[in-house]
Amino acid sequence: xxxxxxxxxxxxxxxxxxxxxxxxxxxxxxxxxxxxxxxxxxxxxxxxxxxxxxxxxxxxxxxxxxxxxxxxxxxxxxxxxxxxxxxxxxxxxxxxxxxxxxxxxxxxxxxxxxxxxxxxxxxxxxxxxxxxxxxxxxxxxxxxxxxxxxxxxxxxxxxxxxxxxxxxxxxxxxxxxxxxxxxxxxxxxxxxxxx
Numbered sequence: 001x002x003x004x005x006x007x008x009x010x011x012x013x014x015x016x017x018x019x020x021x022x023x024x025x026x027x028x029x030x031x032x033x034x035x036x037x038x039x040x041x042x043x044x045x046x047x048x049x050x051x052x053x054x055x056x057x058x059x060x061x062x063x064x065x066x067x068x069x070x071x072x073x074x075x076x077x078x079x080x081x082x083x084x085x086x087x088x089x090x091x092x093x094x095x096x097x098x099x100x101x102x103x104x105x106x107x108x109x110x111x112x113x114x115x116x117x118x119x120x121x122x123x124x125x126x127x128x129x130x131x132x133x134x135x136x137x138x139x140x141x142x143x144x145x146x147x148x149x150x151x152x153x154x155x156x157x158x159x160x161x162x163x164x165x166x167x168x169x170x171x172x173x174x175x176x177x178x179x180x181x182x183x184x185x186x187x188x189x190x191x192x193x194x195x
Contacts, residue, residue: 017164018060018061019060021060021160021164022058022060024160025058025156025157025160026055026058028156029051029054029055029058029152029153029156030051030054030055032054032152032156033047033050033051033054033149033152034051036050037050037051046141046144046145047145048145049141049142049145049146049149050145050146050148050149050152051149052149053070053074053145053146053147053148053149053150053152053153054149054150054152054153054156055153056070056149056153057070057149057150057152057153057154057157058153058156058157059157062157062158062160062161063157064154064157064158067150067151067153067154067157068150068154069112069114069115069118070115070118070146070150071146071147071150071151072110072112072115072119073107073112073115073116073117073118073119073122074118074119074122074142074143074146074147074150075122075143075146075147076103076106076107076110076112076115076119076122077103077118077119077120077121077122077123077124077125077126078122078123078126078139078140078142078143078146079139079143080099080102080103080106080119080123081099081122081123081124081125081126081127081138081139081142082126082136082139082140083099083102084096084098084099084102084123084127085126085127085136085138085139086136091127095127096124096127099123099127100120100123103116103119103120103123104116104120106119107119122142122146125142126138126139126142129141129142
């Protein structure tokens with residue numbers, strides 16, 4: 001019942017620079033999010049969404065699709081949460097169930113089924129925030145925080161991709177040029193015929 005552990009080389013595909021780059025990107029994102037939290041202490045609580053979104057948007061392979069999908073899912077979930085809150089406040093079981101169905105339908109109709117789980121989580125978080133704070137502003141704060149955090153994460157991915165792309169190219173192992181087997185056989189045949 002042991003868990004199969006992969007080696008560091010397997011995970012990074014022989015490119016340990018990726019490991020260090022990912023750590024550097026996450027530390028950069030945390031620093032930016034923390035500095036924004038300190039710069040605007042009155043809205044300190046709203047920056048948690050920003051910080052979470054930055055870290056969830058940064059990828060080890062500089063894939064921007066993850067950040068864009070997270071943004072779309074959270075926007076859908078937050079909008080549905082806002083609509084359900086305005087439909088019936090405070091939310092009850094029926095409102096939450098309607099919101100879940102509306103979120104899934106919206107994701108299907110917008111061809112965003114891949115981000116449906118993110119949208120559902122966003123919806124539930126908005127509903128919980130708005131119920132406890134008796135305010136419709138939770139959806140707005142969450143959308144702004146998530147979009148801004150994802151944009152920062154996208155920017156970090158983009159900047160690091162531009163900086164480290166040359167490093168990854170030089171970090172690839174240089175392979176010896178092997179002579180194809182057919183050429184070797186032809187050379188052997190020619191040598192044998194010459195004898």
